[in-house]
Amino acid sequence: MTTTEIVSALGDIVADLSRDLPRQARYQRLLEAVQRSFPCDAIALLELQGDVLVPRAVRGLAPDALGRRFVLDEQPRLQSIMDNRGIVRFPSDSPLPDPYDGLVDTPDHHLYVHDCMGASLHVDGRTWGALTLDALQQDTFDNVDMRLLETFMAVAAATIRAADLISALSSDLQRHQQVQQTWLTEPGHSELIGNSDVMQRLRREAEVVGQTDLAVLIEGETGTGKELLARFIHLHSARADQPMVQVNCAALPESLAESELFGHVTGAFSGATRDRAGKFELADGGTLVLDEIGELPMPIQAKLLRTLQNGDIQRVGSDEPNRSNVRIIAATNRNLKKSVRDGTFREDLYHRLSVYPVHMPPLRERGDDLNLLAGHFLQTCERKFGLRGLRLGNDALRWLKQYQWPGNVRELEHAISRAVVKALGEGYPADHIIELTPRHLGADPISTLAPASPANGESPQSSLSDALEQFKKELIINRLRLHDNNLSAAARSLNMDKGNFHRQLKRLGLR
Secondary structure, eight states, X not given: XXXXXXXXXXXXXXXXXXXXXXXXXXXXXXXXXXXXXXXOSEEEEEXXXXXXXXXXXXXXXXXXXXXXXXXXXGOHHHHHHHHOSSOEEEOTTOOSOOTTTTTBOOTTOOOOOOEEEEEEEEETTEEEEEEEEEESSTTTTTTOOHHHHHHHHHHHHHHHHHHHHHTTOGGGHHHHHHHHHHHXXXXXXXXXXXXXXXXXXXXXXXXXXXXXOOOEEEEOOTTSOHHXXXXXXHHTSTTXXXXXXXXXXXXXXXXXXXXXHHEEOTTSSTTOOSOEEOHHHHTTTSEEEEETGGGSOHHHHHHHHHHHHXXXXXXXXXXXXXXXXXXXXXXXXXXXHHHHHHTSSOXXXXXXXXXXXXXXXXXXXXXTHHHHHHHHHHHHHHHHXXXXXXXXXXXXXXXXXXXXXXXXXXXXXXXXXXHHHXXXXXXXXTTSEEEEOHHHXXXXXXXXXXXXXXXXXXXXXXXXXXXXXXXXXXXXXXXXXXXXXXXXXXXXXXXXXHHHHHHHHHHTTOO
C-alpha cells in the first residue's frame, strides 16, 4: 500500500472520531484501516483488566478468540508489549510462545505465527490495553514505516477515548474499577461472556437492577449460568464489597435446613456442640443467593417468608431475635408459577422473591456466543493441562452449532473438557497445537437428537415407531447423563411424572 493510501486510511479513522458509532463498530473500523495499511494476517485490540488482557475486537483470528482471556504472567510477549511505551517487534526465531498460535484463521490451516509486533495503548494517562499485529510469514514487517505505525497507534488511543466518552462510562469509573477488582479475585466466575443481542440486553438489565435492593428471581434451564448472573448482579450493587453467600436449597435436608439458614446455639439438637452462624448472618450487609429455591421444603418456606417480611432471624434453640440486612437473589430451573398452582410452593413467598424476575436464556438462543464460550473453555483446558494451544476444526465448529445443547453452557464446558482428554489420550504432544474434531467431541455418545438417518447408521427401512423409540431412548440417556443419573431431576427436566419415567426406563430396557 502506498503512503498516500495509508494516509487516506488514517484520515478515515480521524473522521470517525466525530461520528456517533457503536463501540464495537468503531473498533472494527479501526482494525480494518490498520490491516489495510500494514501487511498482517491478524490484528487484535485488547483491553487491560487488572493483569488480564481481554480481546475487544479481532480480525483474521478464529471466532473463539474473543472468548479468550490472556493473563500477562502467562504471556511473555504480551507482557513485554505492555511494559514498553513504543512498538515492540519480536524476532522470528523468538523462543517466547505466541498467544495467537493456532488461532490465525487461514484457508491452509497454518497454525504458527512467525512475525509479531504490537504496542501498548494509553488513554488519559492510563494504560488502556494493546494493539497487536501478527503474520504467518517471516520478515513480513521488515519494511513497515514504524513512525507511521506509531501515528496509527496514537489515533487508535483517540478512538478508544471517543468510545469511552460516547458510552458515558467515565461518570461510573470508580464503581466499575471496584467491580473489576472483585472479578479478578474470582477468575472465570464473574464475567457474563457473550455478545449476542439477548446477552447484551441481559447485562444492561442486570446492571440496572443490581443498583437497586429489589429481590431478584432468576429463572432458566439447567446449566445456563444462573449462579453467574447472580454474582454479576451482586458485583454491580452497592453491596459489592460485602459478602455474597450462596445456598443450594436442593442439597438441604429438611432436618438441617433451618440451622443452615438461620444458625443454631449449643445444645439446640443432637450434635450441636457449639454456636453456629447461619447463612443469613454470614451474608449480613451483602447478598444471599438461594439457588434451586423451588426445592426448599414447605415448612422451611414458611420460616423463610417470616424472615423476609420482618428482617428478623432466630437461631435454632434461641429465643433471642437478630436483625439481618441482606439482599435476596433466588434462582430456579422450575416453573415456580406452576409450583404455586400445584401447591408445592407458597404463593406469598413467590411474590416476595419475584419482585424483579429475570430470565437466563438457553445457549441455543444465544447465536454466536457459542464460539466465545468455546474459546473460553478451550483456554481453560490449555491452562489446566499445560498445553501449548487448542483449537476447534471447522467440522467441530459446525457440529457445535448443530447440536441443541439441552445442558446449555455447562454441557458445552463438559463436552470440550471430554474432547481434550480424548485427544490427549490419543497421544497428541502437549507442545503442539491440538485441533479438536467432531470425533473428539463425540467421545461420549452425545446425540444431536435429530431423527436417525442412514448416515447415522440407521437402516433406511426403519419404521417411524422404531425411530421414535430410538429417539426417546437417546434423549433419556442424555438427560440421565446430564443430571448424573439422578432419576428425579431427569424426570423433571423432561416434564414427566416420576412414576411414568420409571416405567419408560423399564420399557426401553434402561433399568
